[in-house]
Amino acid sequence: MKAVRLSPNLSVAPQITEKDLEEAAAAGFKTIINNRPDGEAPDQPRGEALAAAAMRLGLTYKHIPVVPGQLSNDQVEAFRQVVTESKKPALAFCRTGTRSTTLWALSAADRLSTSEILQAASDAGYNLDALRPQLEAAAARKSSAK
Numbered sequence: 001m002k003a004v005r006l007s008p009n010l011s012v013a014p015q016i017t018e019k020d021l022e023e024a025a026a027a028g029f030k031t032i033i034n035n036r037p038d039g040e041a042p043d044q045p046r047g048e049a050l051a052a053a054a055m056r057l058g059l060t061y062k063h064i065p066v067v068p069g070q071l072s073n074d075q076v077e078a079f080r081q082v083v084t085e086s087k088k089p090a091l092a093f094c095r096t097g098t099r100s101t102t103l104w105a106l107s108a109a110d111r112l113s114t115s116e117i118l119q120a121a122s123d124a125g126y127n128l129d130a131l132r133p134q135l136e137a138a139a140a141r142k143s144s145a146k
Helices: 018-026 047-056 073-085 098-108 114-123 129-145
Strands: 004-007 010-013 031-034 060-063 090-093
Touching (some): 004 098, 010 098, 031 047, 031 073, 047 060, 090 098, 098 114, 098 129, 114 129
Antiparallel strands (some): 004 010
């Protein structure tokens, strides 16, 4: 399992398997967040199987599926809520880790600067420069709300 850290409480990874869940539990992760819709690829493990394996390992499992290119504010808010309220650290995954990183970035825009978010994503191997306008708009909303 190739997990990379975005923040002290969240790491992301490409698609994981039941065996990867064992590694995640051994590494100290407490919550698993699946951001991949079932059936996206024929070789992908089903969410129910991963949820059952996570439960057997004592891990919290949450499924916030995001279809590529169809990310909604509700999904960002659901991600923020899971990361905030679940046991930490958490591991989020999708096909490559990019959707999970994007969810984190947008959910963190109310507390981190755009440059901090983009740098953390870059350090983890994800280029989110295309999100800059959305992140800056979120930062502007945050500062105008003060």
